[in-house]
Amino acid sequence: MPDRETVTPADLNILFLEARTHSAWLDQPVPDALLKKVYETARMAPTAGNTQPMRVLFVKSAEAKERLRPTLSPGNVDKTMAAPATAIVAYDVEFYEKMPKLFPARDMRTGLAAMPVEKRDRMAFQSSTLGGAYLILAARALGLDCGPMGGFDNAKVDAAFFPDGKWRSNFLVNLGYGDRSKLFPRNPRLDFEEACRIE
Numbered sequence: 479m480p481d482r483e484t485v486t487p488a489d490l491n492i493l494f495l496e497a498r499t500h501s502a503w504l505d506q507p508v509p510d511a512l513l514k515k516v517y518e519t520a521r522m523a524p525t526a527g528n529t530q531p532m533r534v535l536f537v538k539s540a541e542a543k544e545r546l547r548p549t550l551s552p553g554n555v556d557k558t559m560a561a562p563a564t565a566i567v568a569y570d571v572e573f574y575e576k577m578p579k580l581f582p583a584r585d586m587r588t589g590l591a592a593m594p595v596e597k598r599d600r601m602a603f604q605s606s607t608l609g610g611a612y613l614i615l616a617a618r619a620l621g622l623d624c625g626p627m628g629g630f631d632n633a634k635v636d637a638a639f640f641p642d643g644k645w646r647s648n649f650l651v652n653l654g655y656g657d658r659s660k661l662f663p664r665n666p667r668l669d670f671e672e673a674c675r676i677e
Contacts, residue, residue: 489619492618492619493615493618493619497618497623497624498623498656498658498661498664499624499625499626500623500624500625500652500654500656500657500661501557501625501652501660502557502560502656502657502660502661503557503560503561503562503623503652503654503655503656503657504654504655504656504657506562506654506655507562508538508562508563508622508653508654508655510536510538512620512621512622513536513563513653515620516613516616516617516620516622516653517534517613517616519616519619519620520609520612520613520615520616521609521612523608523609523612524608525605525608525609526601526604526605527581527586527590528580528581529573529574529576529577529580529586529590529601529602529605530573530576530580530605530609531569531570531573531601531602531605531606531609532567532568532569532605532606532608532609532610532613532648533568533569533570533606533645534565534566534567534568534613535565535566535568535639535640535645536563536564536565536566536653537563537564537565537566538562538563538564543558543559543564545638545639546558546564546566546635546638546639547559548634549630549631549634549635549638550629550630550631551629551630551631553629554627554629554630554650557625557652558627558650558652561625561652561653561654562653562654562655563652563653563654564650564651564652564653565610565613565650565651565652565653566635566639566647566650567606567607567609567610567613567647567648567649567650567651568606568640568645568646568647568648569602569603569605569606569645569646569648570602570644570645571598571599571602571643571644571645571646572644573590573602574586574587574590574591574598575587577590603648606648607648607649610626610648610649610651613651614626614651617651617653622653622654622655623653623654623655623656624651624652624653625651625652625653625656626649626650626651626652627649627650627651627652628649628650630647630650632646632647635647
């Protein structure tokens, strides 16, 4: 095996092994500068053709929270209103317009713009999902707790926050400092033999 540096066991605990999905939050704000650092870290991970279609709207203000409230499933209202920030992980349907910057070595924009819309949207959705996962890992690495969720009405979120139709919501991630005293025991995970094959 190549001699490569790896993260420490403590790092793995922060990112995966001891990290939890949080629903209760301490009354402690998340600075804008930290949210910026979370994005700037997450953006460095790979996406298809370096397309980087993920877009993020961080909901923090009382006014924005109230616009978000009616889009949420009932079980997600209280936890989201209490979270210091909620990231709306979205994707840009016109992500190909950024390709001259993101892939300067050759013209990627023309081919992507000519791609069937359904195929291009699927590409954007997949890579924005990857981007959202990287965002969670970056947030954990930088000291935040996360509560990702899908219990909301995408059409209502898009109407409230992206009325021009250029960004489309994928999923939400509550961000802040979790109240660990209110965590439930961790649910089981599938073993390797149940979920994986090597051929």
